[in-house]
Amino acid sequence: MAEKVLAKAESFFDIYDRNPSPSKDVTHYCPGCGHGVLHKLIAEAIDDFGIRERTVLFSPVGCSVFAYYYFRTGNIQCAHGRAPAAATGFKRTHPESIVISYQGDGDLAAIGTAEIIQAANRGENFTVFFVNNAIYGMTGGQLAPTTLVGQKTTTSPYGRNPANEGYPIKVAEMISTLDAPVYVERVAITDAKNTARVRRAVRKGLQNQIDNKGFSLIEVLSVCPSNWKMDPIQSKQWLSDNMIQQFPLGIFRDRTGEVPAAENKRHIFHVDGLREALELPVETESTIKVAAPAPEFQDPRIKLAGFGGQGVLMLGLMLAEAGMHAGYHVSWIPSYGPEMRGGTANCHVNLSHRRIGSPTVSRPTLLVAMNLPSLERFENEVVPGGLIIYDTAMVTRAPKRTDVKALGIPASTIADELGNTRGANMVILGAYIGYTSILPKEAIFAAMPSLIKRKNLIPLNEQAVEKGMEFVRNLRG
Amino acid sequence: MAEPIGLERAKIVVREDECKGCGLCIEACPEQVLFVHKHLNRLGYHPTGYKGEGCTGCGICFYQCPEPGAITVYKKGYVGEEVV
Numbered sequence: 368m369a370e371k372v373l374a375k376a377e378s379f380f381d382i383y384d385r386n387p388s389p390s391k392d393v394t395h396y397c398p399g400c401g402h403g404v405l406h407k408l409i410a411e412a413i414d415d416f417g418i419r420e421r422t423v424l425f426s427p428v429g430c431s432v433f434a435y436y437y438f439r440t441g442n443i444q445c446a447h448g449r450a451p452a453a454a455t456g457f458k459r460t461h462p463e464s465i466v467i468s469y470q471g472d473g474d475l476a477a478i479g480t481a482e483i484i485q486a487a488n489r490g491e492n493f494t495v496f497f498v499n500n501a502i503y504g505m506t507g508g509q510l511a512p513t514t515l516v517g518q519k520t521t522t523s524p525y526g527r528n529p530a531n532e533g534y535p536i537k538v539a540e541m542i543s544t545l546d547a548p549v550y551v552e553r554v555a556i557t558d559a560k561n562t563a564r565v566r567r568a569v570r571k572g573l574q575n576q577i578d579n580k581g582f583s584l585i586e587v588l589s590v591c592p593s594n595w596k597m598d599p600i601q602s603k604q605w606l607s608d609n610m611i612q613q614f615p616l617g618i619f620r621d622r623t624g625e626v627p628a629a630e631n632k633r634h635i636f637h638v639d640g641l642r643e644a645l646e647l648p649v650e651t652e653s654t655i656k657v658a659a660p661a662p663e664f665q666d667p668r669i670k671l672a673g674f675g676g677q678g679v680l681m682l683g684l685m686l687a688e689a690g691m692h693a694g695y696h697v698s699w700i701p702s703y704g705p706e707m708r709g710g711t712a713n714c715h716v717n718l719s720h721r722r723i724g725s726p727t728v729s730r731p732t733l734l735v736a737m738n739l740p741s742l743e744r745f746e747n748e749v750v751p752g753g754l755i756i757y758d759t760a761m762v763t764r765a766p767k768r769t770d771v772k773a774l775g776i777p778a779s780t781i782a783d784e785l786g787n788t789r790g791a792n793m794v795i796l797g798a799y800i801g802y803t804s805i806l807p808k809e810a811i812f813a814a815m816p817s818l819i820k821r822k823n824l825i826p827l828n829e830q831a832v833e834k835g836m837e838f839v840r841n842l843r844g
Numbered sequence: 845m846a847e848p849i850g851l852e853r854a855k856i857v858v859r860e861d862e863c864k865g866c867g868l869c870i871e872a873c874p875e876q877v878l879f880v881h882k883h884l885n886r887l888g889y890h891p892t893g894y895k896g897e898g899c900t901g902c903g904i905c906f907y908q909c910p911e912p913g914a915i916t917v918y919k920k921g922y923v924g925e926e927v928v
């Protein structure tokens with residue numbers, strides 16, 4: 368019997384309870400607005416394909432920001448222009464879902480240009496409905512990227528002049544220059560014939576996704592009577608007479624018949640596969656016990672600095688990795704600031720019993736300075752009562768601060784004597800754990816295989832750590 | 845109980861309070877069987893009315909109308925409940 372009646376789709380709510388307005392049975396769109404028609408065609412297709420339970424609509428910023436008032440599907444309202452990015456994340460983590468990115472011309476073709484192009488270029492397996500009404504609707508009729516040459520808007524009062532505002536962006540044409548998209552068509556909501564084409568395109572775009580074919584984009588030319596300042600019937604006439612001249616209708620890409628669904632099979636990233644691909648050792652249950660360090664050494668915030676090549680980034684990674692083996696929350700970030708250009712490197716590490724809020728360390732409790740510029744640069748950042756460890760073979764003066772502890776160790780010399788000049792970082796690491804008991808050496812040794820690619824170098828690095836510990840022991844006598 | 849007899853002719857029903865009086869359905873109806881009511885609806889628009897005969901059930905008005913629930917088209921032979 369369903370085929371004998373055309374009625375409101377099941378995929379719409381009966382009553383739009385989410386709308387704060389008192390009229391909960393009508394949309395918020397202006398009379399005659401094209402959005403409503405496209406909503407109906409999408410909702411009808413969702414009904415007919417039986418996909419409502421797994422459909423998620425990503426709505427934009429613009430007049431259709433409230434699409435979630437109406438669609439009885441999953442809904443995510445996205446930051447301006449970001450619907451394709453959010454849709455990518457969702458679709459990849461929920462491949463069985465049907466994901467629709469619904470966007471207007473300000474959202475997709477202005478602020479969101481990068482997102483749509485990158486999503487299309489990756490061939491994301493979702494469906495984009497791009498509503499082009501050649502103007503900014505929600506904000507009151509300003510020039511849009513798709514405003515026609517000569518079209519007057521509140522911000523192009525003389526009419527769009529390409530010499531001032533450039534030419535209208537032709538999204539369907541632009542997207543179809545990319546290799547990945549499967550289906551790109553431009554249609555128009557005007558008379559019965561063209562609207563039937565819109566209906567076909569909507570269904571095809573969704574069917575492609577159901578069949579796992581890849582990226583489909585349907586550009587829908589649509590009226591905005593309110594901002595065009597015409598009645599709805601005149602608006603459709605204007606669209607037919609003017610918009611279609613500058614935005615020709617038609618199919619710009621259709622590889623639906625060619626692409627096998629299998630082409631869209633991506634790498635699935637899972638832990639075991641990644642371990643294998645990155646040649647990481649198999650994870651084992653950690654049994655490493657940590658002695659409690661003195662209170663002033665607990666939950667350190669660490670800055671490690673030196674010349675590029677001294678291995679400060681590796682030292683940081685080793686600390687973080689070993690921290691994980693010992694059950695700490697950890698963070699590691701290298702600093703890529705302009706200071707990197709001078710050949711110095713630094714990174715920030717946190718080891719904590721609590722979850723870590725910010726990985727950046729601006730007030731370290733431990734500074735490791737492997738050269739003089741690093742000490743000069745960061746000495747004053749160290750919190751009072753903090754610790755500075757420095758390589759006396761490289762740093763020619765002691766720290767000036769008197770309110771911090773300072774531990775100098777000729778790390779580079781010790782490493783050199785071991786026959787491993789580059790092992791100074793591990794000597795420092797040994798000194799640090801020996802001095803503070805923050806980590807047992809077993810945690811460091813457990814971390815080494817996943818960080819040191821050349822396995823024959825592991826024993827040398829272990830020795831360097833031991834030497835650093837021994838130095839501290841001797842110091843204390 | 846007698847066999848349900850289907851609609852002999854197609855018809856449309858307009859939910860007047862959901863109509864925004866845009867006129868697109870009236871303009872598009874090939875049979876010209878829709879008209880503008882003189883009265884205003886709850887939203888302050890002149891809603892569309894059906895003349896009562898002549899509808900072929902083509903569905904054109906339904907797909908022209910931007911309001912999800914304003915127009916329902918019942919095609920010839922329809923035997924179900926009327927949607928309210």
Ligand code: SF4
Nearest residue numbers: 396397400430504591
């Ligand atoms: S401003 Fe334009 S696009 Fe927005 S709801 Fe009104 S008619 Fe539609």
Ligand code: SF4
Nearest residue numbers: 873899900902903905
């Ligand atoms: S279904 Fe067709 S004939 Fe009937 S009122 Fe609508 S447009 Fe006119």
Ligand code: SF4
Nearest residue numbers: 863864866867869909
């Ligand atoms: S198209 Fe819909 S909203 Fe517009 S006048 Fe007809 S019934 Fe009313």
